[in-house]
Amino acid sequence: MIFEKMNSRSKVVAIALITAVTVLGDSMLFIVLPLYWQDFGLTEVWQVGVLLAINRFVRLPITPLVGLFYKKYDVRVGILLAVLLAGLSTLSYGLANGFIVLLIMRMCWGIAWSFIRLGGMLTVVSSSEDHNRGKLMGLYNGLWGLGGLTGMLAGGFFIDIFSITAVTTVFAIGSFLLLPFIYLLIPKTEEKKAAQEAANKFKNLDLSFLTPYTRLVIATSATMGFIVLGIFASSLSTLIGQSYDEQWTLFGTIISITALAGAIQAFRWSWEPFIAPLFGRMVDRTKNKHGLILIPLSFSIITFWLLGYVDIIVPLLIVIFVFQIASTMFVTVTDTLAAGAAAKTDSVKMMTLHTIMVDLGAAFGPLLSFFILFWFDLNMVFYVSSMIMTVLAVAWLIYGIKQKKPMSRA
Structure with a gap:
């Protein structure tokens, strides 16, 4: 054999x-x-x-x-x-x-x-x-x-x-x-x-091990799957299609919408093995790891709002590029937070729940986006997604403030 x-x-x-x-x-x-x-x-x-x-x-x-x-x-x-x-x-x-x-x-x-x-x-x-x-x-x-x-x-x-x-x-x-x-x-x-x-x-998935912190991590897992693997992945072609009026050519061949969208998605796959470890090392060196999630969240909120607003292809591609960088960090920090929570609780159950919630978010992303498209336009998809991430960011801010209060009294 x-x-x-x-x-x-x-x-x-x-x-x-x-x-x-x-x-x-x-x-x-x-x-x-x-x-x-x-x-x-x-x-x-x-x-x-x-x-x-x-x-x-x-x-x-x-x-x-x-x-x-x-x-x-x-x-x-x-x-x-x-x-x-x-x-x-x-x-x-x-x-x-x-x-x-x-x-x-x-x-x-x-x-x-x-x-x-x-x-x-x-x-x-x-x-x-x-x-x-x-x-x-x-x-x-x-x-x-x-x-x-x-x-x-x-x-x-x-x-x-x-x-x-x-x-x-x-x-x-x-x-x-x-x-x-x-x-x-x-x-x-x-x-x-x-x-x-x-x-x-x-x-035997007993949820009693979940603390307020781990619940927030799980919510982040679901949001990350929803935004990165769900909404963005399923809406990119449509997003580019509504702004790609002038067709570009490469070596005499017209670059179609599908080709452009495919290249943009593939571009992220190509840099992931190199950029993600850099973000990972940055997370490892940071003491306030839960506060670090606010960086990719903030960039994602802003870029998603712009994706619903910008309708000129070149600025749109720039915004997409910035979001993809932010999404790489979003995924890396979320996985690190989940792993850190797993080390302090039931590791098997925590990582299993993290995986399930990422899958669940990724499943609801395209489902919600195309149901919204049934009644509204694509801009609304990105506005709603941006607001969901804003709620998560506020939740992390509140958690950070509560963590600092006992220290200030001491």
Whole structure:
């Protein structure tokens, strides 16, 4: 078996690249669907929000069941099922027509992602030791993120050159070609201990351990998912489309809205492995870590308000760039706050709840944005989001003031 002969790093690289191929279709859909929703057979704009959100809602109840699945079956069985479902769902994006069919396929993708995400993490756990676990987990996350980058870039550029069906078919074929390699690269033996630990993370979730501080951290987790992974990711194409009047060209080729939106999203993926660690080190050196969240929150509030106001493409792109820098810091600080809270409470339950709330926020983001679009314009989406972040910032300010009061009396 090839897997047994591979070193730890090679095993992690293998599962990460498998994961990267499966996310191509999902990443592409976030760029293409908001602009070409009628080409997918949709009849109302709110249906776009439902399709972009449903996979995340599905993951919430499915993840505990996937953990139980991996207690009894080989990791490679779950990965095989995930890759097959990912290929079928990606293929359906170009061949299927109509809301109901696409809704079912997006639910299938949600199931697929639960299997491959947890299966990938179990592979990292079984392939690592205490001295290299963090490094290998970072390697895994960074490599599979390349799939998101490729899906957004390739999807954005090639949809206009070829067709939706052609691009989704190529992405799906990539998943299907992985199937025979799974049996070569994924271990046959059951990872019972790691699987048991993963399954235990998602049961007996007693919320009594939550203090006012941890509740505020959890609210921040949900807001971060809502803003960064939900609202911004699902609205970017539409936002650019309403201001991109003059078409730009590159080497004689017209840059379409989807290509521009894909490049902007992919740009953030490309700098994330370099900029995020810098922010992380800054957080580590700061004593008042909970006060640091106000920096990305303030920039996000201002830039989101401007995104609803600016309608000229060049200033708009500048504002988007500033927000993406702020969002990288937003994600980094939020994860650090959650990890810090986990170290002082029940670590498993805290990090599980953090993950669930990020997913929940990311699910409600596109759902709410396209329901707002049904009655109002896109500007209202960003104004409402800015106000939500303002409420969170005020909550952190009040918490900081209360923390300083006992010190001033001493």
